[in-house]
Amino acid sequence: NPGFLDAYYHRGEIKSQNGDYDGALVDFEAIITLDPNSPLGYNGRGIVRGITGDFESALQDFNLAINLDPDFAKAYANRGFIYDNMNNKDAALADISKAIELDPEYINYYYYRALVYAGLGKNELAIADFRKVLNKSDDEEQRTKALEFITALGGVP
Numbered sequence: 001n002p003g004f005l006d007a008y009y010h011r012g013e014i015k016s017q018n019g020d021y022d023g024a025l026v027d028f029e030a031i032i033t034l035d036p037n038s039p040l041g042y043n044g045r046g047i048v049r050g051i052t053g054d055f056e057s058a059l060q061d062f063n064l065a066i067n068l069d070p071d072f073a074k075a076y077a078n079r080g081f082i083y084d085n086m087n088n089k090d091a092a093l094a095d096i097s098k099a100i101e102l103d104p105e106y107i108n109y110y111y112y113r114a115l116v117y118a119g120l121g122k123n124e125l126a127i128a129d130f131r132k133v134l135n136k137s138d139d140e141e142q143r144t145k146a147l148e149f150i151t152a153l154g155g156v157p
Helices: 004-016 021-034 039-051 053-067 075-083 090-101 107-117 123-136 140-152
Strands: none
Touching: 004 021, 004 039, 004 123, 021 039, 021 140, 039 053, 039 075, 053 075, 075 090, 075 107, 090 107, 107 140
């Protein structure tokens, strides 16, 4: 039943957000057991593994999720975050750009890509993405941070 998978996924997300990583892993692994062909379990487990610093295992999980669903934008973005944490900026940029290609309306991807661009010293590209965030985000804190980054990078809002 796909409803069970979604319920496990959302419960795992809540547990993870509350710092119950072991409990979250139990829920994400339940998804994998119930449906090994669902990318949700691997994506969720990859997030928890990344948060807890197990980057290699997180990469394996995101690779599995992407192999199961090549159009799963969140898995690309999550793998990009792991690559960024591993200081592989080029791979991070490729994955986050792929997430944007798959889901161009999700403004957070532009914010994350701007951070990677800035880390690579590609300030004009970073500023362009931060401007998109500034103009389209509903999150006031995110917009404020984007404005601060634009200014720090020498851009004009």
